[in-house]
Amino acid sequence: MKKEFSRSSVYRDIVLHPNFNPRIIAQSLELAYANDPKDVVNTVLNNLQSPRALWEHIVEYELEDAAIHVLLVLFTFAGSVTIETLEEAWYAYCATLHLSDEPREFRKALDTLEDTMIRITPRHNGVFLSYHNPSIRDYMHEYVAGQHATVKHLLASVTKFSRIANLWTLANGWKGAELLAQLSRNSTLVEAGIIRLFDQHDEQDLSDWTWRATIALRISSMLDLDGVVQVVMNKFAGNWTEEIWDRRDLVSVVQAVAICKHPVACRERERIVTQAANWLTNDLSTWEDATDAQQLLDELGIAPYWALTNVEYSIDRLIEEEMDAWVHGSRKDINWRELEEMVDIIDAKYETPDSVFPGYSKAVQALEHHKNTLDVPKNIMWAEEELDQTYEDDENDIRNIMRHLAID
Incomplete structure (x- = not known):
């Protein structure tokens, strides 16, 4: 039996398997000896695989x-x-x-x-x-x-x-x-x-209560749990958005309200969506705030037109301010990710960006220069001797297991 397990094609399949565990091997051996002693190796491998x-x-x-x-x-x-x-x-x-x-x-x-x-x-x-x-x-x-x-x-x-x-x-x-x-x-x-x-x-x-509300409403929508809907909808009384920690949690819970067919949810849906849109668009002063709000409103799927318009206006304003700043030359403390996102939006929206934004060409040139000067990390490869050591360690592991189990 030791000879069967000592073959590299067998022991490597065993010790490198994600389900490998000495006790699993021991249990498999015990089960194999009881059922089919002549096919122990295959039983062990099959039990690891399934x-x-x-x-x-x-x-x-x-x-x-x-x-x-x-x-x-x-x-x-x-x-x-x-x-x-x-x-x-x-x-x-x-x-x-x-x-x-x-x-x-x-x-x-x-x-x-x-x-x-x-x-x-x-x-x-x-x-x-x-x-x-x-x-x-x-x-x-x-x-x-x-x-x-x-x-x-x-x-x-x-x-x-x-x-x-x-x-x-x-x-x-x-x-x-x-x-x-x-x-x-x-x-x-x-x-x-x-x-x-x-x-x-x-x-x-x-998370805050919105995660629990989202799950509860989704369960209620499928199992028709009137009592749960009543409990959850009570959380939306007053200025409920003041208790929100995470924007994505807010989007998820409003989506759950939107798909809930319970009369209480249907009656309160418009008010809840409006309050959520107000909260998401409350601060659009930075590029991150404005683009995050746009993404979340898109995910919401039922955002009011005025909210989408406000966000789009803020994004256009931030792009215009950034391009104006490039008119007079290069800038300091540049957020290259944000600049690239702005350039992508401009390229998709305008056929002749230079005619709309005088600083566009300088911004693009600076962005290209930045990309070309980035240090690219080299691929890290295992040395051949390290792989050899790994295989040697595996062989030692399987030998120790077989010795522990006293397989003959």
Whole structure:
């Protein structure tokens, strides 16, 4: 058996595979010996390439319920999560099942799963957990979507709005149809969770309330959640734009209002769009402000004509001021990116730019000179001896693994 794995065509495929992990190799070997001892190498390679059968075997036959519940709860989070947050969610899930939620059981589950199905990573701001590799999340996606009771209990015990948002994102993504159907069947629980958690602090939601409102309205539009629409629309009372941090969040939430067919949203749509346009065009004094506003209004798709006109006028004014400054020669502190954008707009808009802007030619000449004098970084290539060292390290890795597993 050692001879089989010692061939470079085999061990390099193993150690360089993105799913490579010593415990995965050990589990694959154990499964291979039980099923087909004559084809161990292919079993290991197949499990690395498509490890679904391996995860299914572990979940169905090797894990205790507490560990499975950790994997289920972790699925509702996007990416990594702190151990404290996951533990809180695990307790809540166990409570819905009327199961023991002793801390010892949670820690034991983590010990069982670590380095096989979950990764535990200490960072400066805490200890974080995540699935060990993407194939495990893919398997858990299928596992969760296929169990009505599991989805029901996850929704009933949800502790963060971001978890509902993540489930919704997964349901609308690749192979999400079955999970979307589960959420639709449990729309009452989805609605209750959104209303309960909408205004609660969530460390995974770093934006203002507009992100939550956007997700909630999109879910409501598909699942017809009247109660959620009422909660969200209350956030648009008065001068709601004063609470906005990010322009793109504002655009997203106004778009969500625009597509929502609920009577309350339809009645308030024009006022909300007008307030959003006022906020986006409030300061157009710089090139960055004006062009960003133009882009965001275009993305909005339903911007008032007056707002688009104001932005276009501001851009034309800024271009004229810049070209006038070039009439008397070169300038200092030039923003070359902005100058190039201005020249592109002029070229697209005017057949004879020089007749409109006397400083145009000087600006273009300076821009071309700047481009020609830029230092171009050289391509960085690995030296051949470095590649040789990499392959040698890989060979040592596979030999150590085989020795550890005592393969004969």
